[in-house]
Amino acid sequence: MGGTQIEGKAGVLNLTHARRQDNDMTPKVLISDALSPAAVQIFKDRGVEVEFQPKLGADKKKLAELIGAFEGLAIRSATKVTADILDKAKSLKVIGRAGIGVDNVDVPAATAKGIIVMNTPFGNSITTAEHAITLMLALARQIPQADASTQAGKWEKNRFMGVEITNKTLGIIGCGNVGSIVANRAIGLKMKVIAYDPFLAPERARDLGVEKVDLDELIRRADFITLHTPLTEKTKNVIDARAISAMKKGVRIINCARGGLVDEQALRAALERGHVAGAAVDVFMEEPATENVLFGHPNVVCTPHLGAATTEAQENVALQIAEQMSDYLLRGAIANAVNFPSISAEEAPRLRPFIELADKLGSFAGQLTESGIKQVHLAYEGHVAGMNTKALTSAAVAGLLRPMLQQVNVVSAPSIAQQRGIVIEETTRAVASDYESLITLTVVTERQTRFVSGTVFADGKPRIVNIKGIRMDAGFGPSMIYITNLDKPGFIGRFSSVLGEAGINIATFHVGREAPGGNAISLIEIDGELPPHVLAAVRALPQVQQARPLKF
Secondary structure, three states: OOOOEEEEOOEEEEOOOOOOOOOOOOOEEEEOOOOOHHHHHHHHHOOOEEEEOOOHHHOHHHHHHHHHHOOEEEEOOOOOEOHHHHHHOOOOOEEEEOOOOOOOEOHHHHHHOOOEEEOOOOOOHHHHHHHHHHHHHHHHHOHHHHHHHHHOOOOOOOOOOOOOOOOOEEEEEOOOHHHHHHHHHHHHOOOEEEEEOOOOOHHHHHHHOOEEOOHHHHHHHOOEEEEOOOOOOOOOOOEOHHHHHOOOOOEEEEEOOOOOOEOHHHHHHHHHOOOEEEEEEOOOOOOOOOOOOOOOOOOEEEOOOOOOOOHHHHHHHHHHHHHHHHHHHHHOOOOOEOOOOOOOOOOHHHHHHHHHHHHHHHHHHHHHOOOOEEEEEEEEEEHHHHOOHHHHHHHHHHHHHOOOOOOOOOOOHHHHHHHOOOEEEEEEEOOOOOOOEEEEEEEEEOOOEEEEEEEEOOOOOEEEEEEOOEEEEEEOOOEEEEEEEEOOOOHHHHHHHHHHHOOOOEEEEEEEEOOOOOEEEEEEEEOOOOOHHHHHHHHOOOOEEEEEEEEO
């Protein structure tokens, strides 16, 4: 069958669409981890041939030998889909992960080979939220320790003095899908709930019945702290020694999200000195966690990554991934893909450069946004107004949210934004302005409104043409610096000297200004990284109002 090829960063993504049931070439799916029998039956009922080998994921050699005969691979967390495995997957079109995390899949390598990677981002949210609440209650009343003592034949009634959770303050770090469910359950338990989430709109917070606060205030006020945020560069060790020292004495910490959000060494030290009264941990820096610095402490409750481990959750994600993979293999429908948007093969070639533009405009705004986002508006003018603007908006919102929410993709971005109460609006205008096609992204936050416009020229490369009303003509480089400053003589020379003395080469330098002597904006592409001390030196220059590193 023929297909459409779209050239992307990681290579060529082959969007060859799938065989139908009336075709004599039946698609084949290999299930290499434990999925429910109902999921297997869905494949069969839909006309997909299935080979079910639930223990195959642990045998990399055998998986590599078998994978070449299959168009689909359905997995959970045990199977590691490495670049070596993908090299053997000559016919593979789709990998389906029954669950949210795709850490066990080499997504760039899959994309380079034109393999769609799907997940099921919302199938186990309730289960994970309930596990967090369960651990909080177990921590408050020392249930595991009391159980072990009693079953050992002791009767240490006075040893296990717990605390009530009623009227206690629960601080939720990350109030998205799981965090909002935790908030709902905690309010039902008569707790006071405060939440930190840069993407949680005030209106959404009010609807949930939680008080939105900044991270420092949450750390200072909370009696219990629970984490429900992905692991990114910004959230790594969000609970570190400094944060712990600012917490109340006697605070209790729960982590059912991702290992690496909490500095385990710092937490152990705080437990030892009694500043932290207890911790409940379901996720660890290294898993399987057969050894860990937290193990053995009497005030720590540990579980082996059980957040999604309920019969209902396992069934939900298994059924969902079977439906998604069947839809793709039989009809070409793409749902919950982490490496490509939901668009058809016919419209993809025309959309590709504009999807890249929308994503990068979103990324530009997202990297500059620090306060809560209330509204996102996309305006499409000219030829682009007649395209699939839904896919373009999804790409823009994904780019906007990705700096804080690493696992967001063009499929899940709109629903994630909706969960956080972010209003997304589109307008189209068929009449072109100064450009044949123009996309304008406006982001309204709690503090300001920022907009950026871009277009695609004849060379197919996206460019920024307007930032906050200041005309600009700049491409997107891998490493850039965004500067706002007063338009005064000498700035460019001093800036260039700072970078030159640091051995940093300037690739391109784009400047725009409101008026002579007024506000100006510079976008500078550099070779390599911008070290923190050089960024500090740039910010210290006269007339510089803001300087931020950007990555695209």
